[in-house]
Amino acid sequence: GKILFDANCALCHGEQAKGTDQGPPLVHPIYEPSHHGDAAFQRAVQQGSPAHHWQFGDMPPVDEISDAEIATIVTYVRELQAANGIC
Helix, strand or coil: CHHHHHHHCHHHHCHHHCCCCCCCCCCCHHHCCCCCCHHHHHHHHHHCECCCCCCCCCECCCCCCCHHHHHHHHHHHHHHHHHCCCC
């Protein structure tokens, strides 16, 4: 998951999903599974996501990434969250 995250998500969401000036941290309580389930991450990658928690603007869809790859990335993000007490 880390390799796929680094290749497809880290530019905006930062190393280890800690965020950048272009995108929010995914290792943040607002993205805990009970508030943003795995399906929400799938949709955001596939369809994009309007800005609603942060002031970074809308997230565009990520092209050329499979559902299986997205699932692997989500697993990686959930592991990072759990390691930081977000579960």
